Structures are given as C-alpha cells and as structure tokens.
Amino acid sequence: MTVADLSLDKGQPETGKRLLQDVSLPAAVLHEAPLAHNLAWMQAFCAAHGASLAPHGKTTMAPALFQRQLAAGAWAITLATAPQCRAAFAHGARRLLMANQLVGQANMAIAAGLIEAGAELYVLVDSAANVRQLDAFFGARGLRLPVLVELGVPGGRCGCRDRGEVMALAEAVAQAQALELAGLEGYEGVVRAEGDDDPAAAVAAYAGTLVATLEALDAAGRLPVARPLVTASGSAWHDLIAEAFRDAGLDERVHRVMRPGCYLTHDHGLYAEAQARLLARRHDIGAGLRPALEVFAQVQSLPEPGLAIVAMGRRDVGGDRPPLALRRYREGGTARATLAVDGWRVEKLMDQHAFVALPAASDDVAVGDVVAFGISHPCLTFDKWRRLCRVDQDLAVLETLATCF
Missing domain, CATH: 2.40.37.20 (D-serine dehydratase-like domain)
Incomplete structure (x- = not known):
C-alpha cells in the first residue's frame, strides 16, 4: 500500500x-436525474425569455459541471474572484464573467494572464479609483479590458448608488485608454423592501431601473460595443429579472444575460422556499x-x-x-x-x-x-x-x- x-x-x-x-x-x-432536469430547465427558461445563461460557477466550483452547463448552451461561466476565473479557464471555460470588482495588482495580473491566454473576460467597476487602477495596469500590459458598470442599491453591497453615479463612471471609462464599457450589471439579491412593501415588487422595480439606466447609457453614446450587456439574476428572483429583461422593449442588439448558480442542484431550504414563491407568482412554470x-x-x-x-x-x-x-x-x-x-x-x-x-x-x-x-x-x-x-x-x-x- x-x-x-x-x-x-x-x-x-x-x-x-x-x-x-x-x-x-x-x-x-449529486443525484443525476434532478441534476439533468435542472440543467435543461434553466437553459430552456432563459431561452424562452430571450436571455443567455451565464451560470455562477462559484456555487459548485466543479469543472465537470461547468462543462455540462456549457455543453447545454450556457453563454459563459460567471465567477466571483480572479483565482476562480483562472480555475474555470484551466478547465475549458473560455468566456468568463467576473461578477465582482477586480482590485489589487496580483488579481489584475491573473486577469491579464487569462486575456493573454485567450480568455474573453468581463469585470465590474463601481468607482473612478478602480477605473484608474485598471487603466494603468492593463494599459502597461498593452491589453484592453471590457468592464461592466455595477448598479447597486443604497445600503446594499457594491455598485453605484444611482443613475448619476453610473453616468459619471461611464464618462471615466470612456476616458480610459485600456478599458471598454461593455454594459451594465446588477444583483437583485441585495434589494430590500421598505416596511411592509412586497419584496417582489422591490426586485421588479430594481430590474426596471437597471434596464432604464442601460437605455440612458446608450442614449448618451456611452456603449461603444456592438452588443452591450445587461445582466443580473441570482437564484431566488430569476423569473422577475427574466420578465423585466423580456418586457422592457430593449433593442435586439442588447444582450440579456442571467447569472443564477444554485439552480443546478437547488436545495431543500432557502431556494426551495424561493421557488415556492416563484410558483405562486408564475403558475405556468410547472413543477420547477x-x-x-x-x-x-x-x-x-x-x-x-x-x-x-x-x-x-x-x-x-x-x-x-x-x-x-x-x-x-x-x-x-x-x-x-x-x-x-x-x-x-x-x-x-x-x-x-x-x-x-x-x-x-x-x-x-x-x-x-x-x-x-x-x-x-x-x-x-x-x-x-x-x-x-x-x-x-x-x-x-x-x-x-x-x-x-
């Protein structure tokens, strides 16, 4: 032995x-039958709403599951950190959406190495300071980095707090030589209803604000890419985000991207309860x-x-x-x-x-x-x-x- x-x-x-x-x-x-069901279910759900799926890989960090998601039609894999992006790329994921700010030169070096190796990588920005740091680092490497401005909420996590901050940051990105504004990102999981308000209504309102802000960026000529992204959606409110993206009357060139991760395995707790609320809102969904x-x-x-x-x-x-x-x-x-x-x-x-x-x-x-x-x-x-x-x-x-x- x-x-x-x-x-x-x-x-x-x-x-x-x-x-x-x-x-x-x-x-x-992991039970294969429900796993295969969930894989196909969410892919079909996104397609039915005119959106692409970029599942959040930080949920599983399992390369074999990444490959199944990509083979089923996922547009990209979402990750939370530069080392996670490196791991996903090493196992065959070539389009990566880092749903987080890229901060620190060591992390920037990982991201630059991925781009140089052929990765298509998107990262988030929410401050002029970070824009300057990224511009200096990637400019020195002779690289161009696609970024998404993050729209947050007061009291929430990261992200610009209102449309004015988004527009000002888009101006800063436009002045950067090494960055390209590729669209707008949000995360509805940090939205909280005030008082006794309906949390679903608060999430839907946030999704509407996200879409309206993207339209304002486009109207101001701040989206130079051929197909700008608008992206949101964790695993609890994906129906509301998908509906907002579908019903907003967005130009077909706008690429709508959903990012749930926990859907793949689902659970018997937090997300089971979230799905019960979804099924109460959407009787056409089936068993989910x-x-x-x-x-x-x-x-x-x-x-x-x-x-x-x-x-x-x-x-x-x-x-x-x-x-x-x-x-x-x-x-x-x-x-x-x-x-x-x-x-x-x-x-x-x-x-x-x-x-x-x-x-x-x-x-x-x-x-x-x-x-x-x-x-x-x-x-x-x-x-x-x-x-x-x-x-x-x-x-x-x-x-x-x-x-x-």
Missing part, C-alpha cells in the same frame, strides 16, 4: 461503487427545479433515548439552516429499501457531529444506519468538499466530481 492509498482527503468514491456499502461516509451526493444535492452520513451513536449522534457536522454541510433528514437506509441496503425518519430533527451541529432529536417511536434505529440529509444554500455545502459522488437512482456512483475551491 502506498502513501497515496492512505490519503486522508475525505470522500474519494470511485465510479462503480455502491453508495450504501462501498463509500466512506459522510459524502456529498428539483433538489439534487444531499449529504449522506451514518448514525454513530445512540447514547440516550430520543437522541442520535450522526457523523456529519459543520465541516460537511452548510450551517445557515439545519439539514433535514429525508430518508434512512440500512448500511449495505438498496435505494428502494428506505426506513422512516418522520419527526427527526437536527438540533445542533458541531464540527463533525450532528445532534438529532428522535421521536419516541424511533425504536428501529441502529448504529450504522445511513441517513440522507437535505441541505440549504448549495454554496455553503459545496465548499466543504473536494470530491462529490454523482449517483443514479440505484445509488450507484456514476462519477466522482472534483471541485477546485
């Missing part, structure tokens, strides 16, 4: 293994997205009545909400032989342990039982794993997916 055979890197399932018998648990698991990401772990101890300790903790699953017990199996069993988890409730997560409260009737629970847990917010679970299992309906491992966080 070699040192490589003794690697401590958690979760190294191989194709052909059986999840309930051969795989070291806990393991992050399906949860594809789960964490499988084993009952480790039954130390007292009404309590199970499961070998899964904050190092294995995102903790913004407690994971949900979905199904239970005997170790070595089959996918169809499920046991009850009714009334199971995760009450506390430690680093590598989950405290699960059991109902009084749980007299068939055994040490070693395998429990499938639903997660909330995929980003916060993906980044715990360097490898995930993609499984079929029989819980046979089809592929080991690597991440590059």
Whole structure:
C-alpha cells in the first residue's frame, strides 16, 4: 500500500461503487436525474425569455459541471474572484464573467494572464479609483479590458448608488485608454423592501431601473460595443429579472444575460422556499427545479433515548439552516429499501457531529444506519468538499466530481 492509498482527503468514491456499502461516509451526493432536469430547465427558461445563461460557477466550483452547463448552451461561466476565473479557464471555460470588482495588482495580473491566454473576460467597476487602477495596469500590459458598470442599491453591497453615479463612471471609462464599457450589471439579491412593501415588487422595480439606466447609457453614446450587456439574476428572483429583461422593449442588439448558480442542484431550504414563491407568482412554470444535492452520513451513536449522534457536522454541510433528514437506509441496503425518519430533527451541529432529536417511536434505529440529509444554500455545502459522488437512482456512483475551491 502506498502513501497515496492512505490519503486522508475525505470522500474519494470511485465510479462503480455502491453508495450504501462501498463509500466512506459522510459524502456529498449529486443525484443525476434532478441534476439533468435542472440543467435543461434553466437553459430552456432563459431561452424562452430571450436571455443567455451565464451560470455562477462559484456555487459548485466543479469543472465537470461547468462543462455540462456549457455543453447545454450556457453563454459563459460567471465567477466571483480572479483565482476562480483562472480555475474555470484551466478547465475549458473560455468566456468568463467576473461578477465582482477586480482590485489589487496580483488579481489584475491573473486577469491579464487569462486575456493573454485567450480568455474573453468581463469585470465590474463601481468607482473612478478602480477605473484608474485598471487603466494603468492593463494599459502597461498593452491589453484592453471590457468592464461592466455595477448598479447597486443604497445600503446594499457594491455598485453605484444611482443613475448619476453610473453616468459619471461611464464618462471615466470612456476616458480610459485600456478599458471598454461593455454594459451594465446588477444583483437583485441585495434589494430590500421598505416596511411592509412586497419584496417582489422591490426586485421588479430594481430590474426596471437597471434596464432604464442601460437605455440612458446608450442614449448618451456611452456603449461603444456592438452588443452591450445587461445582466443580473441570482437564484431566488430569476423569473422577475427574466420578465423585466423580456418586457422592457430593449433593442435586439442588447444582450440579456442571467447569472443564477444554485439552480443546478437547488436545495431543500432557502431556494426551495424561493421557488415556492416563484410558483405562486408564475403558475405556468410547472413543477420547477428539483433538489439534487444531499449529504449522506451514518448514525454513530445512540447514547440516550430520543437522541442520535450522526457523523456529519459543520465541516460537511452548510450551517445557515439545519439539514433535514429525508430518508434512512440500512448500511449495505438498496435505494428502494428506505426506513422512516418522520419527526427527526437536527438540533445542533458541531464540527463533525450532528445532534438529532428522535421521536419516541424511533425504536428501529441502529448504529450504522445511513441517513440522507437535505441541505440549504448549495454554496455553503459545496465548499466543504473536494470530491462529490454523482449517483443514479440505484445509488450507484456514476462519477466522482472534483471541485477546485
């Protein structure tokens, strides 16, 4: 046996293994059927609304999933940082949208290297100071950098706070020798309704402001590119953004780009609730997205009545909400032989342990039982794993997916 055979890197399932018998648990698991459904569903949704899809890759940072998204028709991959862009490019993504400001010379050097290697890269700007920094750096390298002005909201994250700031920044970009204004970007996930106002109305209003600001830039002659971009959309309000882009009467030369990331795996928490609101708004959508990401772990101890300790903790699953017990199996069993988890409730997560409260009737629970847990917010679970299992309906491992966080 070699040192490589003794690697401590958690979760190294191989194709052909059986999840309930051969795989070291806990393991992050992607179910192929809902994954394939979600991949096709969002691509079709964007196309039906006249928009391109540039899925946010920071959700998964899984190159194999990037390739599936691109093969399904994605226009680009969105990333959040320069190293993420470098990782995506190294694995075949040639058009990259960095939905963030590019700050710091080390990060600028990564971006410049990508452009020199053939990447088509877009970054955001929201200040004249950053415009000057980028102009100096990329000008010295003899490169031209496409930028998108970010339109934010008061009290939100980054971004110009109003149209006046956007127009002033567009003027600064126009004066820069190494930059080219390629369009306008926004993110509706930071929009908050005032008082008792409807958050959906606030998001729709922001989308309208984004479109009107793009039109103002165009009218002022500040969009020199042949096809300027307008882009927004996280994973919670994609219907409102798509509708705003579709119904705004934009010139066909305007390229509308959607950037959801969590749609690919969906979840049993935050985005399940967001989809319930979407389905209430849009009765024509159908069943929508399906949860594809789960964490499988084993009952480790039954130390007292009404309590199970499961070998899964904050190092294995995102903790913004407690994971949900979905199904239970005997170790070595089959996918169809499920046991009850009714009334199971995760009450506390430690680093590598989950405290699960059991109902009084749980007299068939055994040490070693395998429990499938639903997660909330995929980003916060993906980044715990360097490898995930993609499984079929029989819980046979089809592929080991690597991440590059």
